[in-house]
Amino acid sequence: MAVTANVYNHTTSLVAGQSIDTTNLKAMLLTSLASFDATDTTVDAVAGALTGSPAERANEFYGNGWAQGGPTVGSVAASTITTNDAKLAAAQISVAASGGEIGPARYVLLYDATNSKPLILYDLGQDEHAGDTTDFKFTFDLTGGSNAIFTLTV
Structure with missing residues (x-):
């Protein structure tokens, strides 16, 4: 199956504003209980608010090695591709x-x-x-290879 990247309406503004x-x-x-709504502006709106004791989100999976809230994405770096193009890239996630x-x-x-x-x-x-003792992997390479989260053309 193909992976599809859905970008939230505010993402471009956050990138442009270096926020x-x-x-x-x-x-x-x-x-699969989650769904995409481009107008969502908080993690709570996407994953469900933290409720209960212990606090959990209705649409989040975590456990068995995958931390609640997810792992921090490593090796995030912005770079210039050409005069008018840049990309944000990150390392593969493997847990x-x-x-x-x-x-x-x-x-x-x-x-x-930081800002949810x-x-x-x-x-x-x-x-x-990912079965017990197997790695769950996610690679950012949907928009131009080499671990690109996204590319930006001006």
């Missing part, structure tokens, strides 16, 4: 399942954990799992 904390980007796994499987996860939410802003919702096309 994204690239040192605190996270990747949250969401179940080993331990004590059970990771999943089911239908979506990966890339978000800025969703940036991109990746639709995996189907529920994905």
